[in-house]
Amino acid sequence: MTLEDQIHKADVLIEALPYIQNFRGQTFLIKVGGSAMEEKSLVDSLLRDIVFLEAVGINPVLVHGGGKAINKAMKDAGLEAKFIAGLRVTDAATISIVEETLAGVINPELVHSIKVMGGRALGLAGTSVFQAQRMLAKDPATGEAHDVGFVGEVVDCNTEVVELAISGEVVPVVSPVAREIGTGHTLNVNADIAACALAKRLKADKLIFLSDVLGVMRDPKDNATLFPTLNTDFIGQLKREGIISGGMIPKVDSALDSLRGGVGKVHMIDGRIPHSLILEIFTDKGIGTEIVL
Numbered sequence: 398m399t400l401e402d403q404i405h406k407a408d409v410l411i412e413a414l415p416y417i418q419n420f421r422g423q424t425f426l427i428k429v430g431g432s433a434m435e436e437k438s439l440v441d442s443l444l445r446d447i448v449f450l451e452a453v454g455i456n457p458v459l460v461h462g463g464g465k466a467i468n469k470a471m472k473d474a475g476l477e478a479k480f481i482a483g484l485r486v487t488d489a490a491t492i493s494i495v496e497e498t499l500a501g502v503i504n505p506e507l508v509h510s511i512k513v514m515g516g517r518a519l520g521l522a523g524t525s526v527f528q529a530q531r532m533l534a535k536d537p538a539t540g541e542a543h544d545v546g547f548v549g550e551v552v553d554c555n556t557e558v559v560e561l562a563i564s565g566e567v568v569p570v571v572s573p574v575a576r577e578i579g580t581g582h583t584l585n586v587n588a589d590i591a592a593c594a595l596a597k598r599l600k601a602d603k604l605i606f607l608s609d610v611l612g613v614m615r616d617p618k619d620n621a622t623l624f625p626t627l628n629t630d631f632i633g634q635l636k637r638e639g640i641i642s643g644g645m646i647p648k649v650d651s652a653l654d655s656l657r658g659g660v661g662k663v664h665m666i667d668g669r670i671p672h673s674l675i676l677e678i679f680t681d682k683g684i685g686t687e688i689v690l
């Protein structure tokens with residue numbers, strides 16, 4: 398390594414200094430799904446970033462998806478995964494598989510890895526955090542409502558345990574299931590929506606979505622057209638122009654909803670890029686799309 402390379406390393410740390418100073422004591426809700434959860438090396442790089450955040454005094458809270466492991470467990474059980482309007486059709490057999498896979502495999506693996514990396518983590522079943530009521534899936538084409546079984550929308554969050562973990566410098570790792578109000582049944586919930594609800598309830602300073610896209614782009618096939626920053630007015634304009642369309646609409650809408658609910662900033666970053674979390678938080682330019690009011 399040349400002396401110049403070494404000095405460059407110091408520059409990188411110095412660029413991070415104002416962010417480390419500002420973000421100390423803040424709560425960042427991080428939602429992970431997609432590739433960042435499926436590929437071992439990406440999971441590890443994300444979890445290392447999270448341990449790093451904790452080490453510099455930030456309070457990361459992790460909400461994870463279920464994804465492929467659930468599809469696989471269902472297949473092994475001879476069940477077929479079906480989705481209507483993005484919601485998993487969840488019958489009694491499916492909800493037990495969802496719960497078992499989240500509580501028995503996905504959640505403990507994340508917790509274990511954080512510990513191996515020298516961090517501290519607490520696995521929490523979403524059922525002890527999220528309260529929900531049943532919801533129907535609305536077909537976007539026909540507008541028709543379908544019963545999708547044990548699927549809920551989060552109505553409230555029980556943040557006591559989460560806050561206790563945060564104050565003890567332990568990273569809460571929360572799974573995307575909820576307790577049905579009234580019946581106590583376990584309901585499957587959309588992890589994005591659960592993350593928004595929890596971020597609002599915690600008044601998180603940041604809500605960060607890691608997914609399989611760079612961020613919001615003018616042309617999804619052209620990385621150079623990424624929007625680094627969006628706000629309410631700009632989002633309105635992009636929707637009218639048809640640039641924000643389809644599956645992006647509910648995502649940006651829930652981002653704006655969480656900002657109005659007291660979340661400081663929303664970020665959409667690419668979980669396929671190793672250390673995208675660190676790059677977004679500790680550099681001036683970031684690497685994805687930040688959304689402000």
Ligand code: ARG
Binds near residue numbers: 416625626679681684
């Ligand atoms: N690191 C700063 C933050 O976390 C700025 C991030 C800028 N990101 C962007 N996509 N423009 O607030």
